[in-house]
Amino acid sequence: MQKEHNLSKNQKIIFDLIDKSGGPMKAYSILFNVQKKGIKAPLQVYRALDKLVEIGKIHKIESRNAFIACQNSSCQVSKxxxxxxxxxxxxxxxxxxxxxxxxxxxxxxxxxxxxxxxxxxxxxxxxxxxxx
Amino acid sequence: MQKEHNLSKNQKIIFDLIDKSGGPMKAYSILFNVQKKGIKAPLQVYRALDKLVEIGKIHKIESRNAFIACQNSSCQVSKxxxxxxxxxxxxxxxxxxxxxxxxxxxxxxxxxxxxxxxxxxxxxxxxxxxxx
DNA sequence: AACATTATGTAATAATATAACATTTAGAAG
DNA sequence: CTTCTAAATGTTATATTATTACATAATGTT
Structure with a gap:
């Protein structure tokens, strides 16, 4: 069973965006897409990404510098x-x-x-x- | 058998440096180290790295943005x-x-x-x- | 010698990611 | 419910990694 993490506001905005996109997204493309929601700086994006990676909700595609929602519900952490x-x-x-x-x-x-x-x-x- | 590629001047300088280092090296650290040999711009380094990766003399460690000499002589290309x-x-x-x-x-x-x-x-x- | 391919040189800039510092919010412990 | 702590946020600046664009030179092939 996957532990339920209560995502913070920024984490939720960014996870939802990546999840809905259905594919890999790059950090600055995420930034562009969430600016209307008040997330204005790269660091805000990277901090949320770091946390989401840490808890296994998203993974980084290293060869592409991109992030994708975990498609494997049983995957608790990205190991x-x-x-x-x-x-x-x-x-x-x-x-x-x-x-x-x-x-x-x-x-x-x-x-x-x-x-x-x-x-x-x-x-x-x-x-x-x-x-x- | 590994095909012998005749490395160009810059390719040879950069391959030798990485190979002698015995570990992964980052592009700008390579640049710093070869400036005394006349390689002054990032692009000169990246071009040599691209070629060396292509022919399998070095590999990129994607999670570290670093390059390492191939330690496997039978490895013709990096596939x-x-x-x-x-x-x-x-x-x-x-x-x-x-x-x-x-x-x-x-x-x-x-x-x-x-x-x-x-x-x-x-x-x-x-x-x-x-x-x- | 003529041509094509590969490599080089140089400047500018794009894309990716983090440091440093101040403030706020959310949970836990008393 | 207040005090404390950990986590998250906001903001500016900057570091790190990589590519575009254009001109020139060297190398290999026919």
């Missing part, structure tokens, strides 16, 4: 994320594949490192873009 | 990369694990996407930092 990214249309979706997440969460090598988190990004062409 | 990152000391190493790379290269789901590339970043504490 094991996997995405598929179309290099043509830039569509992003979160992969929820139990076998994959188990495999990666249990991965260990001989480095002596204990892995507590991972992020995986797959790249390719989506169905639509392939057939063009 | 399948995995790294372990210590969140305390920021040490990064490239993981070369045949089982892992096979598993990920062959991964497919029901999205209809054909994955041609992936990047995986594991986070945790390295041996040294764990014992502190």
């Amino acid at each position: 094991a994320t996997a995405f598929s990214i179309c290099e043509s249309c830039e569509n992003v979706s979160e992969i929820s594949n139990l076998k994959l997440s188990k495999y990666l969460s249990n991965f260990s090598d001989n480095s002596g490192m204990k892995y507590s988190k991972y992020n995986l990004e797959f790249f390719g062409l989506c169905k639509k873009c392939k057939s063009k | 399948a990369t995995a790294f372990s990152i210590c969140e305390s000391c920021e040490n990064v190493s490239e993981i070369s694990n045949l089982k892992l790379s096979k598993y990920l290269s062959n991964f497919s789901d029901n999205s209809g996407m054909k994955y041609s590339k992936y990047n995986l970043e594991f986070f945790g504490l390295c041996k040294k930092c764990k014992s502190k």
Whole structure:
């Protein structure tokens, strides 16, 4: 069960925007979109983003400097994320594949490192873009 | 076998610096370090980095905006990369694990996407930092 | 030699992200 | 319900990362 976090005003505005967009959004595009709601400075956006990432409501797509709403309701915190990214249309979706997440969460090598988190990004062409 | 690319002057200067550093380096830190060799502008650095990434001599650590020399001589191009990152000391190493790379290269789901590339970043504490 | 491709040089600027400081709000503890 | 603390907000300035645009030079190919 996902713990219910009471989002603050700015956090809620920004989460709702990203969630409704259905895809990845960049920080300054978020800023532009929430200025009418009184959020005027980059830092206000980044602070909300940081918190939303921390509690697992959104994830950062590192290769794109963009943020997407978590599409996996069972994901309490962002400690094991996997995405598929179309290099043509830039569509992003979160992969929820139990076998994959188990495999990666249990991965260990001989480095002596204990892995507590991972992020995986797959790249390719989506169905639509392939057939063009 | 890795194809021998004849690196240009700037590419060679920048690759040698990253390679000798033994770890990840950031673009503007690279710039600072090569100014005495006549490379004066960010763009000169980014152009060399782009090319070096393209031919697989270096990889970008997306979560850190940093670049590291490829530690895997059989890696011709950067299409399948995995790294372990210590969140305390920021040490990064490239993981070369045949089982892992096979598993990920062959991964497919029901999205209809054909994955041609992936990047995986594991986070945790390295041996040294764990014992502190 | 002519051409195409790749690399370089330079200046300006765009895009992404954080530091520092003051104030306010929301919860928890008494 | 008041005192305390942690979290969130507001604001300005600035740091960091990366690209656009345009001119020139070097390299490789036919």
